Amino acid sequence: MKSSLDAIFSALSDPTRRAILGRLAHGKATVAELADPFELSQPAISKHLKVLEQAGLIRSGREATSRPRELEPDALKKISDWIGDYRRFWDQSFDRLDGYLSKVQGYEDDKSGD
């Protein structure tokens, strides 16, 4: 489970994977159920699920012969926190900008937070 910002953002850049997450927001689902809405092969879906799992966005269970997936929201929280550093850019007036800039230190901050 990498769960780095690299892996998380990369996983989310694919619309199929975002759709899978959307489906999992409704609750646990099997691979077959997750594959159903798409015109993709089962192995393609399994690959997407692997990417999501390695990014820490979902987890696999085991129920008889199936391996149901469910959301693992920690990774989403991670990028939500990252975006939080920039939230003031659209949420608030630019007057207070200088006050918070010490929080956003670029490369090093980004790596340490990974």
Place this chain on the structure above:
Amino acid sequence: MKSSLDAIFSALSDPTRRAILGRLAHGKATVAELADPFELSQPAISKHLKVLEQAGLIRSGREATSRPRELEPDALKKISDWIGDYRRFWDQSFDRLDGYLSKVQGYEDDKSGD
């Protein structure tokens, strides 16, 4: 300026590009200034900037011979909104889960919001 979720998430999946955004959170900067912290060629940085701009995350200006970049937070807001659909997974109790699930409809919702 694509500004689709695909393009935004993809742009953010690279640590160099996130570092550039971090730098731009401090304020406008030239290409040379943005390139300075990295051991990358100038064309490599220009490419990264192009990716960020096409995702709608930054904009280019023109000042004499330089083309300073600055943040364009709309795209970040876009993914912040997307993540908002999942925020309850870590922010709140799971009791209210069923109540909001109608908001998260997966593939079609994702595409319409693009």
Place this chain on the structure above:
DNA sequence: TGGCTATATAACCGTATAGATATATTGTTT
């Protein structure tokens, strides 16, 4: 055990991406 079901893995292919170096473009300065 043999066969069925659900899922994973392997091998392969075409396209995209990140980097490099070399060159072109555009504005400034003399």
Place this chain on the structure above:
DNA sequence: AAACAATATATCTATACGGTTATATAGCCA
């Protein structure tokens, strides 16, 4: 106009990615 400075574009290379089909694995059931 010529030279310089800042940046962009072209071309190339290596690797990653998303898809496919074929095959392997694991658990259940007759």
